[in-house]
Amino acid sequence: MLAELLNNRILLGLIVVIGVPAAICGYVMLVERVLRGLRPRTAVKIRPWLWVLPAIAFLTVFLVYPTIATIWRSLFDRRGESFVGLENYIWFFTNSENLTAIRNNALWAIVLPALVVGLGLLIAVFADRVKYEVAVRSIIFLPMAISAVAAGVIWRLMYDFNPRVGTINAAITGLGGDARPLLSEQPWNNLLLIVVGMWMMTGLAVVVLGSGLKSIPVELLEAARIDGASEWRVFRSVIYPLLKPTIAVVMTTVLIFALKTFDVVFVMTNGNFGTEVMANLMYRQLFQFTQEGRAATVAVLLFLATVPLMALQIRRFKQQEEMR
Amino acid sequence: MLAATAGATTVAMLAAACGNGGNGAEPGSDDADLAGQTVSVMATWGGEEQDSFLAMVAPWEERTGATVEFTSTRDITAQITAGIASGQLPDLAGPPGPAQVHEWFEAGAVQPLDFLDLEAYKASTPGGFAELGMVDGDTLAGVFIRAAVKGLTFYNTGVWEGEPTTLDDLNEIAAGIGVEHTWCVAMESGAASGWAGTDWIENILLRQSGPEVYDAWAAGELEWTSPEVREAFEFFRDEILADAYGGGNWVVNTNFGRVGGPIFADPPGCLLAQQGSFITDFFQNEEGATTDEISFFAFPDLNDEFTGALTGGGDLITMFNDTPAARSLLEWLISAEAQQIWVERGGFLAANTDIPLDAYPDEVNRRAAEILNTVEIFRFDASDMMPAGVQDAFHRGMVTFAQDPGSLDSVLDSIEAARQDAAS
Numbered sequence: 001m002l003a004e005l006l007n008n009r010i011l012l013g014l015i016v017v018i019g020v021p022a023a024i025c026g027y028v029m030l031v032e033r034v035l036r037g038l039r040p041r042t043a044v045k046i047r048p049w050l051w052v053l054p055a056i057a058f059l060t061v062f063l064v065y066p067t068i069a070t071i072w073r074s075l076f077d078r079r080g081e082s083f084v085g086l087e088n089y090i091w092f093f094t095n096s097e098n099l100t101a102i103r104n105n106a107l108w109a110i111v112l113p114a115l116v117v118g119l120g121l122l123i124a125v126f127a128d129r130v131k132y133e134v135a136v137r138s139i140i141f142l143p144m145a146i147s148a149v150a151a152g153v154i155w156r157l158m159y160d161f162n163p164r165v166g167t168i169n170a171a172i173t174g175l176g177g178d179a180r181p182l183l184s185e186q187p188w189n190n191l192l193l194i195v196v197g198m199w200m201m202t203g204l205a206v207v208v209l210g211s212g213l214k215s216i217p218v219e220l221l222e223a224a225r226i227d228g229a230s231e232w233r234v235f236r237s238v239i240y241p242l243l244k245p246t247i248a249v250v251m252t253t254v255l256i257f258a259l260k261t262f263d264v265v266f267v268m269t270n271g272n273f274g275t276e277v278m279a280n281l282m283y284r285q286l287f288q289f290t291q292e293g294r295a296a297t298v299a300v301l302l303f304l305a306t307v308p309l310m311a312l313q314i315r316r317f318k319q320q321e322e323m324r
Numbered sequence: 325m326l327a328a329t330a331g332a333t334t335v336a337m338l339a340a341a342c343g344n345g346g347n348g349a350e351p352g353s354d355d356a357d358l359a360g361q362t363v364s365v366m367a368t369w370g371g372e373e374q375d376s377f378l379a380m381v382a383p384w385e386e387r388t389g390a391t392v393e394f395t396s397t398r399d400i401t402a403q404i405t406a407g408i409a410s411g412q413l414p415d416l417a418g419p420p421g422p423a424q425v426h427e428w429f430e431a432g433a434v435q436p437l438d439f440l441d442l443e444a445y446k447a448s449t450p451g452g453f454a455e456l457g458m459v460d461g462d463t464l465a466g467v468f469i470r471a472a473v474k475g476l477t478f479y480n481t482g483v484w485e486g487e488p489t490t491l492d493d494l495n496e497i498a499a500g501i502g503v504e505h506t507w508c509v510a511m512e513s514g515a516a517s518g519w520a521g522t523d524w525i526e527n528i529l530l531r532q533s534g535p536e537v538y539d540a541w542a543a544g545e546l547e548w549t550s551p552e553v554r555e556a557f558e559f560f561r562d563e564i565l566a567d568a569y570g571g572g573n574w575v576v577n578t579n580f581g582r583v584g585g586p587i588f589a590d591p592p593g594c595l596l597a598q599q600g601s602f603i604t605d606f607f608q609n610e611e612g613a614t615t616d617e618i619s620f621f622a623f624p625d626l627n628d629e630f631t632g633a634l635t636g637g638g639d640l641i642t643m644f645n646d647t648p649a650a651r652s653l654l655e656w657l658i659s660a661e662a663q664q665i666w667v668e669r670g671g672f673l674a675a676n677t678d679i680p681l682d683a684y685p686d687e688v689n690r691r692a693a694e695i696l697n698t699v700e701i702f703r704f705d706a707s708d709m710m711p712a713g714v715q716d717a718f719h720r721g722m723v724t725f726a727q728d729p730g731s732l733d734s735v736l737d738s739i740e741a742a743r744q745d746a747a748s
Contacts (some may be wrong), residue, residue, distance in 0.1 A: 095407075183572035184727060189742045246441035270515045272723050273576075287402035290427065 003096055024134050027054060067303070074296035078289075088297040098298075101113050101276040105305070107190055108197070108258040108277065113251045115198045120205025120250065121243075125235065127206070136212060141203035147198065152267030155196045159183050159268075184273045196264050199259060211244035213239065245316075252313055259306055278302045359389030363650040366403065367418030367639075370396040372605070376672065380665045384656040390649045398514065401712070402461035408433045413644040416654065421708030422456045423715070425466040425642050429459045435646045437464040437654070445658060448678045450636075450696050456704055459641055466640035469657050470666075472747060473692045474600040474635045474705060475527035476620040480587050480613070484595055487621035491563070494624055498595055505569040508594040510583035511576055511726060520580045521722030522707040522715075523635070524564065524598060529556040530633045531626040535701050544714065544747060548740035557736065559626075561729045569594035572727045581606035584653045601692040602636065603648035605671035615686045622695075633701035637708060638675055710746075717742035 031050045033042040077084050092098050127136045145153065159182040160166030169179040183189050216239060224234045262279035269275045271284070278298055286295035346584040369377050374396050381392045395414065397403055401424060407413040408431050419425050428434045442464060446454040449468055457466035483501065488494040498506040511520045530538045533552040540546040541553065568575055569586050570593075578585075583603070586593025590610040597603075625631045641657060643650055656662050663674035670685045673692050684690035694701075707715050721735040 121352060154328060161573065162582075181577045184576050266515075270517065272517055272720060273727070282718070283402075287399075287405050290405055290431075291713075 024054065070296045070299050070303075074293060074300050076293050076296075078291045078293055079099065080292050081248050084293065089301075090294045091294065092297055092301065098281060100274055101271075101278050101281050104190060104275060104277050105259060105261075108261055109255055110196055111191065111194050112197050112201070112258040113254040115194065116201045116205050116254045117209075117247055117251050119198065120202050121247070123202070124205050124209040124213055125239070128210065133210075137203075137206055140206045143200050144203040146200070148261075148263035149267055151196055151200050152264045155199070155264075156183070156268045159192060183269055186274045188274055190275055193264055193268060196268070197261060201254050204253065206238065208250050209243065209246055212243050216242050245320075248316065252309055255309060256306060259302065259309075273296060278305075353637070358649045361390045361647070362393050363390060363475045363649045363653045364393045364395065364402060364414040365414060365416045365418075365653075366395045366397060366639075366668065368396065368398055368400050368416040368420065369418070370398070370611075372671070376666045376669045379669065380662050381653065381656070383665070384653060384662070388649070388652060390652075392653065399512065403544065404428060404433075407614075407644075415645040415647060415650040416641055416643055418639055418641055419466070421637075421705070422466065422640065423709050423711060425433070425640065426459055427712070428642065429463075429465050429496045433644055434459075435643045437467060437643060439651055440464065440467065440655065440658070448660065448676050450657075450675070450677060450699075450702065452702060452704065453638060453675060456638075456709075461626045462637060467654065467658050468638040468640050469638040469663060471673045471675040471696055472600045472602055472637045472639075473673065473695055474523050474637060475598060475623055476601060476692070477596050477598050478584070478587070478603065478607070478618060478620045479596050480592065481617050481619050483587075483592050488624055490624050491626065494596075501595060503592055503595055505586075505594040506567045506596060507564050508569045508583050508586050508597040508739060509564065509575045509726070510578040510580045512579045516719060517576070518719035518722035518726075519707065520583070520599065521560075521601070521726055522718050523705065524560055525553075525556050526635050526703075526706045527598065527623060528555065529706075530557050530635055530701070530703055531623070531630055532556060532559065534627070535632040535633065535703060538703055538706065542703075542709045544710060544743055548736045548743060554704050554732070554736065557725065557732055561725070561732065565726060565729055572729070575726045576723050581610055584611045584613065587611075588617065601673050601689060602671065604688045607673075615688070618688055620688060621693070629643065632699065633703070634695065634699045634705050635705055637694070637705040714739065714742045 019101055028051065031047075035047060035050070038046070054074060066091040073080055074088055075083060075085055083265065123136070123140060127133045130136065146154075157165060158167045159169075161169060161179055161181050161183075163169045163173040163179050166179075166182070173179055220238055220242075221234060224238050229237070260279055261277055262283065265275055265277050265280050266272060271277070271280045279302065281294050282302070285291045287300060333698045334534055358381075365377075367377070374394065378392070378394060385391055400417065401420060404413065404417060404419070408428065413433060419428070425434060441452070445464075445467060450471065453471070454464075457464055457468060459465045483503075484497070486493075486497050488497055490662050495506070509520065509524070511518050513519055526538070527676075529541065529552065532555055537546065537552050546553065565572070565575070570578070580599070583597045583599060584607040587595065587597060588607065604615075604618055607618050608615070622634070625633075641654060643654060658676065660674070660676045660678040662684050663672075663676045664679050666672040667674050667679055667683050667689070668685060671689070673696070677693075677697050679693070681690050681693055684693055707718050710718065721739045724731055725735045
């Protein structure tokens with residue numbers, strides 16, 4: 001019976017891996033066949049739309065429809081039966097736990113990008129001048145290969161209160177101090193959770209900023225040095241301005257990660273001790289309390305928080321396109 | 325030609341996607357002929373407990389030729405909620421408590437168990453257990469296979485002597501031994517952190533205010549800000565937390581399974597811990613204590629009006645898919661023969677009271693079984709009976725309270741808000 005199941009999956013895997021690209025190619029060829037039968041001018045106009053149609057269909061079904069459905073669902077009660085209007089939103093903003101979550105998400109959104117970009121930039125600039133740069137970048141990038149849950153478990157053990165288990169407390173007691181309850185001590189526990197996020201994301205910053213650094217023309221740097229500029233001046237006046245677009249990209253990526261952070265908080269504290277975040281709130285409302293309306297409300301609010309970032313990204317993308 | 329191949333592959337891909345999905349039993353087959361069928365079971369038992377469960381079903385598998393597909397998950401409520409929405413549910417599941425059985429029954433997912441002999445089941449389980457698995461008045465929706473006695477005060481036989489019957493006696497004996505802290509409390513437990521504290525409050529409230537108040541409280545009819553509840557919290561704060569090993573920080577940061585650490589350490593950090601009968605497993609595996617080092621006594625009565633009261637819990641099984649194989653497995657699981665297998669492996673208190681007491685390999689579980697059969701006032705764990713939102717608020721409230729005992733008012737207010745919210 002087990003063999004049957006495995007076979008089925010392998011077959012399915014093969015069919016998907018070969019079938020999906022084949023299906024797309026087939027569709028494009030079909031479209032071309034159809035367009036050949038039309039007048040050239042019409043064909044040129046319709047072609048882009050027909051090519052993009054599968055992608056649009058996919059996005060509509062899996063992205064647009066759920067978004068609209070969620071917004072609609074947030075106006076209903078826990079089982080989605082009766083219309084309650086903005087009651088869920090009122091509940092959200094009058095519940096102290098939710099406000100704590102907003103505060104924490106804001107904290108994550110400000111501190112995490114600052115830490116990641118700052119540290120990433122520092123490491124990228126220094127690693128650039130060193131022969132073993134590849135080794136440094138690989139090691140720093142390693143945590144990105146780990147799932148957030150695994151990172152949460154690792155750091156949960158690192159922060160453990162028992163000095164025989166927790167590395168940090170072992171170090172503290174080894175130096176003669178008392179063990180600190182790192183995960184339950186407010187407000188530091190939030191920062192310590194953000195450190196875990198930083199550990200995970202810095203690799204991305206180092207790699208992206210590192211490539212950005214390499215794309216700066218060497219002549220500019222040489223010219224600045226010949227003119228007598230100190231290393232710090234070179235960084236401040238030549239490197240940093242040219243790196244700004246790359247830094248902006250990294251910052252936006254990390255910001256989005258900070259807003260949707262869930263695994264780290266869920267695994268390490270589950271929102272206790274004032275560490276609650278919106279994504280964890282949404283999870284609890286839906287899966288533990290089966291409050292569909294409220295979970296949808298949290299989702300909508302989280303979505304609204306990311307909209308300005310999206311607008312920024314699109315504007316920047318348009319600017320880049322215009323520059324080309 | 326390429327287009328044709330592509331087209332054919334697309335069709336094949338769709339066909340495979342639509343065709344996949346058959347699983348397990350074809351209903352309508354012979355009751356005795358279950359060979360080759362599978363029953364999927366989902367429960368929170370992992371590690372040793374999982375091995376024991378699989379050992380418990382092995383004879384049934386051998387006898388019927390069917391197989392049990394066991395999935396262990398700590399997050400069973402989330403999994404089943406998603407399963408109810410998607411229609412992908414295991415045949416049998418072990419919910420965390422009767423409250424979930426009610427919620428899932430309301431959602432229309434739980435199958436009634438009227439094929440079971442209700443009278444026989446009632447006769448072989450402790451009083452009150454059968455009713456807890458019933459929904460809508462008299463439909464049996466969940467059956468207990470495991471029981472737990474809670475509120476037992478455990479101690480290290482090498483350190484503590486005597487079974488006090490009053491709180492004063494207890495404190496006297498403790499003072500005589502001269503260890504700095506009398507009590508150890510450990511509340512950490514991942515997403516359910518705080519449940520050890522809720523067990524404490526339930527035990528205290530039952531002893532202080534009696535079974536009627538307890539029942540009203542568990543049913544959500546008593547306000548959390550009422551004097552009886554407040555009294556229980558204050559007792560916990562003044563008598564237990566004030567004298568707890570490691571203070572609030574140790575209490576909220578230490579996993580419940582490690583509560584025995586200071587008890588069995590040399591020199592001991594504390595003397596007593598109140599927990600359920602299942603904690604002996606942890607004492608043995610985590611702290612290396614041997615069975616003759618572990619013993620317990622019942623927590624002293626706090627009110628002469630309500631003596632001999634006890635709280636307890638249990639693991640139930642519900643059925644989502646009514647298949648012949650699932651029915652057969654369920655009948656096996658509630659039988660004394662099946663439960664005795666796990667009993668003999670140790671660390672398990674059976675819900676079936678027909679099991680002979682000498683089948684229990686260790687003193688603690690045997691005494692617990694005895695208590696279960698003879699207790700006068702027995703109540704099921706109240707927080708397990710409360711709606712999910714209230715239970716969660718209660719858990720978190722205990723964590724906050726243990727960390728900051730001065731926050732009693734805000735803790736009670738927040739749990740009361742959750743109760744009112746759930747009732748609306």
